[in-house]
Amino acid sequence: MNYMPGTASLIEDIDKKHLVLLRDGRTLIGILRSIDQFANLVLHQTVERIHVGKKFGDIPRGIFVVRGENVVLLGEVDLDKECDQILQRVSIEEILEEQRSEQQAKQESERVKLQAVKERGLSIPKADTLDDF
Amino acid sequence: MFRFQSFDEDCTLEEEEEGGLVEEEDEIDQFNDDTFGAGAIDDDWQEEHARLAELDERVRDGLGGANDAPSATSVLPPPPSGKPLSSSSSLPPASSSSSSSAPPPGLEEAGDGDLAESLARLILGSDPAIAGVGTAGSDRPRFPPMAPSQAPPSGLSAPPSSLLSYQQHQHLLHQGPATLPQVNSHNIWENSMGFGPVSVTPGLPSHMEDSPLLSIIKEVGLPKRPPPVRSEEGRDLSERVPPPRSSSPVIGSPPVRAVPIGTPPKQPMSHPMNHQIHHPTAVHVRAPVQHRYPPPFPERLSPNTLLNIANSPLCRPPFPGGVGPVLSQIQRAQLLNSQVGPFPRGPGPAPPLLPGGGGGFRPFFGQPPQRVGPHAPPPNHNPIRHNTTHLHPQHRRMLTQRLQSRGDRGGRGGGGGAGDRRNRDPYSNLMTQREKEWVARIQMMQLQSTDPYLDDYYYQNYYEKMEKRQERDRDSSRKEHTTKLITPQVAKLEHTYRPVQFAGSLGKLTVSSVNNPRKMIDAVVTTRTDDEEKREKQVWNKRRQILYTVEKMYSLLLEVQDFEKKFLQTPEEQREALLEQHKTNTLQLYNSLKEKEWDDRVSDEQCLMIMSVRKGKRLIARLLPFLPPPQAAAVVMGISRNLPALAKKDKQDQVLCWLVEPVAVVIQSMSSSALTDLLQELQGSEGQLQKVLQNKFGVTLLYLILSEGERMQSSDPNCQLMDDNRWTELVFSVTRELLNVPPSSLSPPLFTPPNLLSLFSRYVDRQRLELLQEKLQITALSR
Numbered sequence: 001m002n003y004m005p006g007t008a009s010l011i012e013d014i015d016k017k018h019l020v021l022l023r024d025g026r027t028l029i030g031i032l033r034s035i036d037q038f039a040n041l042v043l044h045q046t047v048e049r050i051h052v053g054k055k056f057g058d059i060p061r062g063i064f065v066v067r068g069e070n071v072v073l074l075g076e077v078d079l080d081k082e083c084d085q086i087l088q089r090v091s092i093e094e095i096l097e098e099q100r101s102e103q104q105a106k107q108e109s110e111r112v113k114l115q116a117v118k119e120r121g122l123s124i125p126k127a128d129t130l131d132d133f
Numbered sequence: 134m135f136r137f138q139s140f141d142e143d144c145t146l147e148e149e150e151e152g153g154l155v156e157e158e159d160e161i162d163q164f165n166d167d168t169f170g171a172g173a174i175d176d177d178w179q180e181e182h183a184r185l186a187e188l189d190e191r192v193r194d195g196l197g198g199a200n201d202a203p204s205a206t207s208v209l210p211p212p213p214s215g216k217p218l219s220s221s222s223s224l225p226p227a228s229s230s231s232s233s234s235a236p237p238p239g240l241e242e243a244g245d246g247d248l249a250e251s252l253a254r255l256i257l258g259s260d261p262a263i264a265g266v267g268t269a270g271s272d273r274p275r276f277p278p279m280a281p282s283q284a285p286p287s288g289l290s291a292p293p294s295s296l297l298s299y300q301q302h303q304h305l306l307h308q309g310p311a312t313l314p315q316v317n318s319h320n321i322w323e324n325s326m327g328f329g330p331v332s333v334t335p336g337l338p339s340h341m342e343d344s345p346l347l348s349i350i351k352e353v354g355l356p357k358r359p360p361p362v363r364s365e366e367g368r369d370l371s372e373r374v375p376p377p378r379s380s381s382p383v384i385g386s387p388p389v390r391a392v393p394i395g396t397p398p399k400q401p402m403s404h405p406m407n408h409q410i411h412h413p414t415a416v417h418v419r420a421p422v423q424h425r426y427p428p429p430f431p432e433r434l435s436p437n438t439l440l441n442i443a444n445s446p447l448c449r450p451p452f453p454g455g456v457g458p459v460l461s462q463i464q465r466a467q468l469l470n471s472q473v474g475p476f477p478r479g480p481g482p483a484p485p486l487l488p489g490g491g492g493g494f495r496p497f498f499g500q501p502p503q504r505v506g507p508h509a510p511p512p513n514h515n516p517i518r519h520n521t522t523h524l525h526p527q528h529r530r531m532l533t534q535r536l537q538s539r540g541d542r543g544g545r546g547g548g549g550g551a552g553d554r555r556n557r558d559p560y561s562n563l564m565t566q567r568e569k570e571w572v573a574r575i576q577m578m579q580l581q582s583t584d585p586y587l588d589d590y591y592y593q594n595y596y597e598k599m600e601k602r603q604e605r606d607r608d609s610s611r612k613e614h615t616t617k618l619i620t621p622q623v624a625k626l627e628h629t630y631r632p633v634q635f636a637g638s639l640g641k642l643t644v645s646s647v648n649n650p651r652k653m654i655d656a657v658v659t660t661r662t663d664d665e666e667k668r669e670k671q672v673w674n675k676r677r678q679i680l681y682t683v684e685k686m687y688s689l690l691l692e693v694q695d696f697e698k699k700f701l702q703t704p705e706e707q708r709e710a711l712l713e714q715h716k717t718n719t720l721q722l723y724n725s726l727k728e729k730e731w732d733d734r735v736s737d738e739q740c741l742m743i744m745s746v747r748k749g750k751r752l753i754a755r756l757l758p759f760l761p762p763p764q765a766a767a768v769v770m771g772i773s774r775n776l777p778a779l780a781k782k783d784k785q786d787q788v789l790c791w792l793v794e795p796v797a798v799v800i801q802s803m804s805s806s807a808l809t810d811l812l813q814e815l816q817g818s819e820g821q822l823q824k825v826l827q828n829k830f831g832v833t834l835l836y837l838i839l840s841e842g843e844r845m846q847s848s849d850p851n852c853q854l855m856d857d858n859r860w861t862e863l864v865f866s867v868t869r870e871l872l873n874v875p876p877s878s879l880s881p882p883l884f885t886p887p888n889l890l891s892l893f894s895r896y897v898d899r900q901r902l903e904l905l906q907e908k909l910q911i912t913a914l915s916r
Contacts, residue, residue, distance in 0.1 A: 009576060011569045015561045034564040037575040044560055 010035045013076060018043070020066065020074040027051065028064060029077065039068035050095045052102050055088045057095025531599075679742050683749045686725055690752065693718045693759050722756060723764045726771075740771045745782045750791060757795035765799045766807050772796070773815045773834060780828040789830040793883055796834065800841050805860075808845070812838050812863045822870050826879055833882040835867065840886030847891065864896050872904055885909065 013032050020028045020041065027050070030043030043064040050057050090098075117124055586593060696715040700708060726739055743749035753772075757765050772779065772792065779789060803811065815835060816822045825831030842860060871879075893905050 009573065011573055014564055014569065015558065031558075031560070033560065034568070035572060037572055042563075044563075 010039060010041075017077040017079065017082075018074050019049075019077050021072045022066065023070045023072055028061070028066070029058075030061075030064060032074075036068075039071060041066045041068070041071065041074070050099055051087070052095060052098035054086070055090045055095060055098060057090050057092050057098075059092055676746075679746055679749070682725065683743055683746055683752055686722060686743070686752055686756070687748075689718050689722050689725075690756055690759070693722065694755070719759055719761070723760055723768075726768060734767055734771070737771060737775055740768075741775055741778060741782075744772070744775075744779050747788055750788050754791045754795050757792075757799055762799070762802050766803055766811075769796055769799050769803075770807075770811055770814050773811055774817055776815065776828065776831050776834070777821055777824040780824060780831060789828070790833070790883060793830065793833050793837075797837050800837050803841070805842075805845055808838060808842055809859050809863065812842070812867075813859065816863065816866060822867065823874065823878075826870065826874055829880045829882060832880055833884070836882050836884075836886050836889060839864065839867065839892050840888055843886075843888045843892035843895075846895075847888070861896065864892070868893060868897050868901065868905065871908065872901060876908060879908065 010032070014035065016032060018030065018032045020030070020043065022028065026048055028043060028046050029049055030046030032041060033044045034042035041064070043066065046061045046064040047058045048061050050059070114124065693715060696711070696718075700711055700715075726736065726743070744753060753768065757768060760768065800808070800811070812835075815825055815831075815838065822835075825835060842864070889909070890902070890906065894902050897905065
């Protein structure tokens with residue numbers, strides 16, 4: 001609690017390990033070093049964690065400066081709980097491979113669905129254009 | 134020296150390492166650190182050494198064989214006690230205390246027995262010493278205020294001070310507390326023996342250097358000595374050491390490089406604050422805010438420190454996350470423990486003192502926040518605190534309450550636990566306290582408002598409710614709590630920017646900033662002078678105008694139409710008025726149609742304009758019944774006059790025929806002369822009739838007129854239709870036209886009045902009549 005109890009502030013989160021979820025779907029884990037009034041973040045020793053199913057892989061990224069508007073949510077990582085993970089950690093290559101195949105599978109299913117919908121004479125607007133709003 | 138270097142390389146010193154190192158080598162290490170490190174100043178050290186050597190001589194002489202030989206050789210007691218000694222002898226105030234004067238080389242050689250002995254002596258000696266405190270001489274004030282900065286092992290130093298004479302003991306003891314006569318004897322002992330329940334005077338005035346010092350010394354006692362192991366930090370810090378403070382005559386000027394009084398423990402938040410305290414204009418220290426100098430005791434509670442404490446998350450753990458790369462308080466304490474441990478080479482009384490010394494830290498940290506609590510945010514110093522306009526008063530109260538509770542909790546509970554884990558983060562505190570405050574301040578700015586209920590309704594309501602709840606819970610007799618809500622009112626600043634202009638200069642200054650952005654380019658909007666566009670626009674405008682006129686007329690018309698209904702509904706008295714209104718309306722309607730100056734003539738222009746729009750035609754059609762006959766007649770005449778044009782315009786809409794009915798009505802009420810006129814109008818211009826005949830409406834109109842004429846003639850013997858020849862002539866021309874016109878261009882009328890035949894039979898011979906009959910498909914119904 002700082003000056004304003006009852007409010008949300010990142011000041012007390014500084015120098016703690018955080019997990020940050022970005023709008024493009026990336027998950028970053030790093031130590032929050034600095035903030036500003038827009039909730040721009042400076043993450044130190046950042047690791048990008050890719051989750052596929054029950055596996056995950058870390059890509060070390062170094063220092064990140066994240067523009068505040070791109071953050072969906074962030075939360076402090078409990079260092080104790082971090083140790084006992086249910087998920088299985090794999091190598092970077094493996095996780096990237098997994099991610100690729102997952103993407104492909106998703107695209108495939110999407111295509112099939114679109115086809116079926118078209119056959120029935122309906123149309124679904126593309127969601128990607130509505131992404132930002 | 135290699136030790137020295139190794140410290141350089143490895144910033145994060147491990148505790149065990151320290152201890153190990155210490156144990157590996159002799160006491161020389163510590164001496165080195167103190168001698169060459171941050172704590173020592175060469176010249177001072179030398180001087181001190183000399184002094185102490187002299188002292189030692191004296192001591193040896195004085196005590197006779199009381200001291201061991203080795204101890205005899207050792208001049209200096211362990212660092213802390215060396216200080217008081219040195220200071221008591223003479224003083225370069227600036228340096229003495231900071232120079233963690235190396236413990237005499239021979240000190241470690243002091244035996245255990247010595248330790249015990251000396252301790253006992255010390256204890257015994259302390260009483261008279263205590264008694265003698267009050268009589269402490271004038272040299273007290275000379276003792277550097279940095280005396281407090283000495284490590285608690287002033288108590289530690291006591292045992293090894295077997296070297297010390299009683300006199301020295303006295304000095305030492307006197308030195309322990311604030312070197313002031315007012316110091317409680319009770320305090321002296323505690324302080325010198327370690328870090329007893331130290332308390333920091335809350336609400337120390339920050340602006341005065343003297344008084345805080347005095348009070349601190351009074352209350353706090355001797356601070357811990359800076360740890361010996363600080364070589365690299367010392368070097369690093371050399372540029373960050375705050376400039377020397379002005380000396381106070383009472384206490385004596387503090388040593389330059391001494392740990393500033395009130396230097397916080399390795400807590401990032403308090404550090405810059407303390408710098409601010411001491412040197413309001415000092416350089417703001419950036420980068421990892423590590424306090425190289427272990428704050429002997431947490432802080433001199435300045436308002437800023439208060440603020441920091443208020444910043445509970447930052448101070449909540451007494452050792453908040455991110456204690457710097459350099460040793461934390463705990464580390465130092467432990468270091469000292471380990472260092473001093475081997476020192477006297479004996480478990481004996483020494484160890485118990487150490488934990489006390491080290492442990493003394495913790496309660497120390499805990500307490501100041503406690504003390505801080507009850508004291509209101511100090512005045513003036515802290516902009517944030519002071520700018521209480523941001524917070525609801527209840528909010529503020531809550532904050533201070535929380536501070537206290539947190540302080541309590543922090544003191545007792547927070548202690549060692551988390552601190553250990555977090556003391557190895559070399560990158561912590563990249564964001565300085567000031568920066569954090571800055572962000573918080575910005576956030577608080579959002580709480581400012583001139584209309585709190587508008588801007589932050591829920592915040593205000595929340596606190597209001599809380600206040601009410603509290604009032605209810607407490608006694609109603611307590612009037613102090615029934616505070617009225619005084620919402621922070623901050624005047625909205627004037628934000629318009631007027632560019633600065635100097636007389637005689639050209640233009641305006643181009644300085645721009647975030648708060649007053651300047652236009653770089655003056656862009657002027659010019660309308661397009663394209664002719665075509667203009668014309669197009671004009672056309673559009675005209676159309677819009679027409680529509681507008683039509684709309685307005687419609688509203689009038691609707692009122693006129695509703696008159697009947699309204700009339701029935703209004704009470705008697707108001708009927709008159711309503712009638713008047715009605716008349717006005719109808720008049721207005723007509724006026725909008727008629728020619729400017731001529732009452733009985735409809736403006737062609739206007740008529741055309743309105744009729745060019747479909748809605749306009751409809752309007753006329755609806756309008757006609759409501760107009761008084763002469764006006765209606767005028768309208769009809771206008772229509773017929775302009776029929777060709779209207780017909781042309783009507784090609785798309787084909788709605789002229791709407792007009793048939795009302796026109797018919799009008800015609801039937803027309804007088805003969807009017808009728809004649811009408812017919813004339815219809816044939817007015819050259820070739821008009823032809824065009825009329827081509828148009829359905831025209832034909833119909835014609836027929837209507839003729840039919841009416843016939844009716845008049847046949848029904849009323851006194852009809853004046855035949856009075857002048859006009860009618861006859863007109864009819865003749867009509868028949869002529871009708872015969873001449875090719876059948877294809879003759880459009881069929883809406884309906885054919887039955888008495889046309891009789892009309893024609895009057896004016897044409899049989900042959901033509903038959904022709905006409907055929908053409909027009911008039912059936913001989915009448916006659």
